[in-house]
Amino acid sequence: MTAIIEHPQAVEDRTPSSLPLRLALAPAGTSPALVDGAWWPRSRDLTAELPSLTAVLDPLWGRITRITVNPTFWPVIPHKVRVAGHLVHVGWFKPEQDPHKLLLLSYTTGRWDLLVIPPETGPATAARLMTAAADPRRALTASGLMREAELFRTAAEADWDATRELAWDSEGGQGTAPPAPRHPVRTETARSLRTAGTP
Secondary structure: OOOOOOOHHHHOOOOHHHOOOOEEEOOOOOOOOOOOEEEOOOOOOHHHHHHHHHHHHHHHHOOOOEEEEOHHHOOOOOOEEEEOOEEEEEEEOOOOOOOOEEEEEEOOOEEEEEEEOOOOOOHHHHHHHHHHHOOOOOOOOHHHHHHHHHHHHHHHHHHHHHHHHHHHHHOOOOOOOOOOOOOOOOHHHHHHHHHHOOO
16 A cells, blocks of 8 residues: 655645545565554544544454554543544553554454654655565664654755855855955055164
């Protein structure tokens, strides 16, 4: 499954249930990785966000019965969420679970771990994270993927700043060295030096 990313202008007038799910999953049948994909929710409201996620995953992975999160980034964690005619139990583990990971359990099939991309993340960074999380060859945890994305973002900003500074300098900006000031020799000083040496 590939990531679906829309521009904010395209989604601002639509209801949350009609918006496409922003989800990327590792290809079926690949060897297990530390994460099985990435989910980019639109908010930090689990009650609003989990039903659409589990509705998409139920047919793919078997009925999701339990979800756990780390409460670090979720202000309210409901005990249960109604999804397409059944209840999903929601729990949390603070020290045991990566704060950037959502754990999904299906009693019939198994367990899956998804990287949770913060809702406020920009589209370019989110797309990069979704691609990395869905790549079965990657060996990073959810927090490791987030650290890598932050390093990439910081490096890209530094490159952009350096490029802008070079452009500024080449266009006569502040970075160019000002010409050395020219101090004219005062005539009276030169005369007084000449006359000082004569008797």
